[in-house]
Amino acid sequence: MSADRAGADDRVIRTGIPGFDPLVGGGLPRRRTTLVVGGPGCGKTTFALQVLIHVARDGAGGIFVAFEEPVDQIRENLAHRGLSPEGEPPDSLSFVDARVPSTVLRGGDFDLAGLLQGLGERADDLGAGTIVFDALDVLLASLEDSAAERRELYRLHEWLQDSGLTGILTAKETEGGPRYEFLEFMADCVVRLDLRTEGKAAVRGVRILKNRSSGHATHESPMIVTDRGLEIVDTASVALEHRVSDDRVSTGIDELDRMLGGGFYRGSSILVSGSSGTAKTTLAAAFADAACRRGEPTLYVSFDESAPQIVRNLGSVSIDLESHLDSGILHMDSARARPGSPEEHIVRIRSLWREHGVRNLVVDPLSALEKPGTHLAEEVGLYLVDLAKQEGITFLSTCLVEGSDIESTPIGISTVADTWIHLSYLAQAGERNRALTVVKSRGMRHSNQVRELVLADDGLSLREVYTAGGEVLMGTLRWEKEEEERAAREEVRRNAEHRQRQAEIRAAEIRSRLETLQGELEVVEETAERARGEARREQRELRDRRRRIQELRTRGEEADTDRTESEGSDEVREASDA
Amino acid sequence: MPEPVASRDRRSRLSLRLYVAGEAPNSLAARRRLERVLEDLDLESLELEVVDVMQEPGRVLADGVVVTPTLVRLAPLPERRMVGDLSAEDRLRQLLHLEGPMS
Numbered sequence: 001m002s003a004d005r006a007g008a009d010d011r012v013i014r015t016g017i018p019g020f021d022p023l024v025g026g027g028l029p030r031r032r033t034t035l036v037v038g039g040p041g042c043g044k045t046t047f048a049l050q051v052l053i054h055v056a057r058d059g060a061g062g063i064f065v066a067f068e069e070p071v072d073q074i075r076e077n078l079a080h081r082g083l084s085p086e087g088e089p090p091d092s093l094s095f096v097d098a099r100v101p102s103t104v105l106r107g108g109d110f111d112l113a114g115l116l117q118g119l120g121e122r123a124d125d126l127g128a129g130t131i132v133f134d135a136l137d138v139l140l141a142s143l144e145d146s147a148a149e150r151r152e153l154y155r156l157h158e159w160l161q162d163s164g165l166t167g168i169l170t171a172k173e174t175e176g177g178p179r180y181e182f183l184e185f186m187a188d189c190v191v192r193l194d195l196r197t198e199g200k201a202a203v204r205g206v207r208i209l210k211n212r213s214s215g216h217a218t219h220e221s222p223m224i225v226t227d228r229g230l231e232i233v234d235t236a237s238v239a240l241e242h243r244v245s246d247d248r249v250s251t252g253i254d255e256l257d258r259m260l261g262g263g264f265y266r267g268s269s270i271l272v273s274g275s276s277g278t279a280k281t282t283l284a285a286a287f288a289d290a291a292c293r294r295g296e297p298t299l300y301v302s303f304d305e306s307a308p309q310i311v312r313n314l315g316s317v318s319i320d321l322e323s324h325l326d327s328g329i330l331h332m333d334s335a336r337a338r339p340g341s342p343e344e345h346i347v348r349i350r351s352l353w354r355e356h357g358v359r360n361l362v363v364d365p366l367s368a369l370e371k372p373g374t375h376l377a378e379e380v381g382l383y384l385v386d387l388a389k390q391e392g393i394t395f396l397s398t399c400l401v402e403g404s405d406i407e408s409t410p411i412g413i414s415t416v417a418d419t420w421i422h423l424s425y426l427a428q429a430g431e432r433n434r435a436l437t438v439v440k441s442r443g444m445r446h447s448n449q450v451r452e453l454v455l456a457d458d459g460l461s462l463r464e465v466y467t468a469g470g471e472v473l474m475g476t477l478r479w480e481k482e483e484e485e486r487a488a489r490e491e492v493r494r495n496a497e498h499r500q501r502q503a504e505i506r507a508a509e510i511r512s513r514l515e516t517l518q519g520e521l522e523v524v525e526e527t528a529e530r531a532r533g534e535a536r537r538e539q540r541e542l543r544d545r546r547r548r549i550q551e552l553r554t555r556g557e558e559a560d561t562d563r564t565e566s567e568g569s570d571e572v573r574e575a576s577d578a
Numbered sequence: 579m580p581e582p583v584a585s586r587d588r589r590s591r592l593s594l595r596l597y598v599a600g601e602a603p604n605s606l607a608a609r610r611r612l613e614r615v616l617e618d619l620d621l622e623s624l625e626l627e628v629v630d631v632m633q634e635p636g637r638v639l640a641d642g643v644v645v646t647p648t649l650v651r652l653a654p655l656p657e658r659r660m661v662g663d664l665s666a667e668d669r670l671r672q673l674l675h676l677e678g679p680m681s
Contacts, residue, residue, distance in 0.1 A: 098644045100661065107649070107669050108608075108662030113599035114631040114646030118638025139644075 011213060013130065013166055016054025017047065019232030020206070023221060025214030029188045032213065033160050033167035037180065038193035043204065043223070043230050044170035045069065047193065048132040049078055050229045051168060052093060061092040061126035063119060068135035071095045094122055100142050109145070112152050116159045123165060130166045137171040140179060150182055157186040188212040194220065203342060203379045206232055222383045224343045233386040249294070249360070249394055252286030252319075255462035259449055260441055264419055268442070269385045270396040271414055274423030279434055279453060279460075280398040281305070283423070284362045285314045285321060286460055287396050291360040292324035298360040299353050300332045303368030307332035318459040331356050336368070342380040345369070350387055360394045367400040385416050418442040423453065436462060592674065593625040593653035599646040600632035604663035608647035611664040615674070625652075649673065 012027030021027045028034045028051065036044045052062040066074055074095060098115065123131065133156070140149045160167040169187065173180045184190055190209040197203070204223040208216040222233050248263035257263045264270055270287075274280050284300075291298045300321075302310055310332070311321045324330035333352055335345065353361060363384065370377040381397055388395035397417075414420050420439040425432045434453040451462035596612060598605035609628065616624060631638045631646060644661075651658045651673055664670050 096639055097642065100644050103659070105658070105660035105669050105673060106662055106666070107660045107673075108665035109604045110645040110647060110662045111599065111602060111604060112645060113602050113605075114597060114638050114648075115644055117599065117631050117635040118643070121635040122639055 013051070013055060015051045016057075017050050017230050017232065019221070020230070023206070023208050023217040023232065024189060024191075024211050025216060028166065028168070029211070029213040030166050031164050032188035033157070033169060033186060034189040034191060035183050035187035036168060036170040036191045036193065037173050037183070039195055040172055042193040042195035043225060044172070044193055045074070045077065045134050046225070046229055047191070048134055048168045048170050049074070052130060052132055053078070053090075055130045056090045056093050059092070060130065061094075061123075061128035062130040062132070063094045063096060063122060063126065063128050064132045064134065065096045065098045065115075065119065066134050067098050067139040070099070071097045074134075092126060092128075094126055094128070096122070098139070100139070106142075106144070109148060110143070111148075112139075112155055116155065120159070120163060123163065128165065130168065131160075131163075132168045132170070134170050135172065136169050136183070137173050137179065140171075146179075149179060153182050153186060184210065189216075193223070206230075222379070222386060224346055224383060226343075226347050233383050233390070245392070250287075250290040252283075252288075252290035253460050253462060255451065256436070259438060259451070259462070260419070264394060264396075265442075266394055267389065267392040268394060268418035269388060269416065270394075270419045270421065271381075271399060271417035272396065272421045272423065273399045273401050273414070275401055275425065278423035278425060279455060280400070280423055281310060281364055282314065282317055282319070282455060282460065283421070283436075283453075284364045284396055284398050285310065285319050288330065288360065288362050289319050289321060289324065291394070292321075292327075292329045295329065296359040297356050298324075298330050298362070299349070299356060299358040300330060300362045300364070301349055301352075302332065302334050302364050303336055304365055306334045306336065316457070317455050318457060331358070342369070342383065345380055346383045346387065349384065353391075353393065358393060361388055361396070363395070363397040365398040365400045367398075382416060414439075435465070591623045591625075591653060592621060593651070594674075595627040595629060595650045595652055597629045597631055597637070597641070597643045597646055597648045597650070600630055602646065605647045607663040607665070608649065611667070611670070612649065615664075615667065615670060619674075 011030055012021075012025070013030050014027045015021055036047050038044050049064070052064055055062050064074065069077075096119070119131065122128070136156075140152065143149050143152060156169075169183065171179070171183055173183065187210070189211045192207045192209050194205040194207065195203070196205075204225065205220040206223045207220040208218070210216075224231050224233065245266040245268075247266040248257075248261075249266050250263045251257050251260065264287075272280050272283050281304075288298050288300050300307075300310075305313070307325075311325070314321055321330060321332075325332065331352065333349070335348075349361075349363070352358070361384070363381075366381045367377045369380055377399070381399075384397070385395060417440075419441040422437045422439050424435050424437070426435050434455070436451045436453040438449055450465050452465050454461050454463055594612070596609060598609055612626075616626070629637050629641075631643065637643065647661070647663060649660045649664065649670075651660075658673055660669065660673050
């Protein structure tokens, strides 16, 4: 076998499993061994088959060595999963039945040298680059001796290293056992598949326990099985691929948009929690309505009421979903009576949104999936959050909680939701009023603000609430408080008016006094002016008289005419009068 | 590589094939043990083929051999298989359809 049959210097082989490769730095380590472990039915064989088929589609050969299942069954599995739509797997793939049937007598120690020799020749013939040893644990168990197991694992390990093949070993093994320890040691990459049962439903996950050749994700990622095989849905890897949108979409309530700084972020996930009757559906519908008005295809999945019921109920608060249904922009899916595992729900919801090119998704209420003692709703919610994120869909889910206790909201979903709105009832003074709290809102301005949610004939609105003695006031109490405040404002206004009037009166008084004084002033000034004028005239006359007297004296000395005398006598008389 | 067929004086016909992997210890042990047991038997006719899969790797997948050594009883029918170094002699005798060594 030539060591470089694996071809290019590419370090990894792509698995073709949606969402998986980012978890292991781009793919499984090429020409190295990957161990896939997990309990029965967790998808180990499907994982290996998917990789092998993907590799074969790229033109490379592969060998599948089956230690547990009959080869026919594996081919069926392929066809069933749609992994081999042609019906038959590609010629470049070889399936080897390597079961040791129970009818075979055990007669002492044996080994895999012969099998490996045979597989080496087959790999050369096919030009295979990848080999799967499926259910290796079954073979190892048949050795009935732990020393022999270890020896055969060493043999296999060495053979894989020498062959230059990319190896995928699957083993039904729980973490920590002695067999696992050596398997884990010989593998460069260890993938653990998990299958838990929640109620009647299967919940799947995948975790990378080890990857020598590159970094890897350390958390468990949700996994689903679709008709195409395994699929990983993972926010951590999604976050790297999808930039956070700055675009805002309306909540359907103007005041709420303002509270959130413009609305929800497009592509974010929103959780609306609350007890029964707190208007979760109304809030969800307001969001859907706003989305449809923007002309964005929207999917409304209801697990509770039927679509006609919802449409009818919302008419009473002026939310007209019917016209959106008629125009085809809104799609409603009533999943109430439909039983199913989380996977089935998720796969159906996703195929619906893909079919309709949906931009916004409402699931109402997610909690309807909850069965006692399970976390189904949470699991479905988490998957959907991840899947919606991957496709940039704004996703609003509602969640029924017992009582008005915010703490009873499922932890997981409220943690991953970008925005969490909690609705509650406050009973005060014989009234029940709805309170809306923005518990958290990633990347938005918020501060656990509480508003009263008011449902009226003309639609939804939010009102400021008052706090008194640490209690939020709503309804009548709020009205009373508002009245009080209005009265206080009125008082302030009246006081101001009074002061203004007083001031105006005073100003008028001052003005009138000013006018009087002005008059007096003018009189005084006039008198003064007249006095000044008289004084000036007197002075002038005095000067004239003196000049005349001077002239008269001069003329008298020269003994002049009558005219001069008469003038002179006049002047003298005047002067004597003054 | 077919080994020479060993013939013994015995009433029934027995046809065996032993797959071995070269000089592997358990393969050598199986061959030694089989030959010794057969030697002790008074067989009318015996066919024994020893296949070294290191020399004929194609036989492994073609003949459905998973582990070595593997002993196949081809006749009398039905075909029966036994894996291992044949240290479990009672089981080997069972396979060979013998209650015990003939006296």
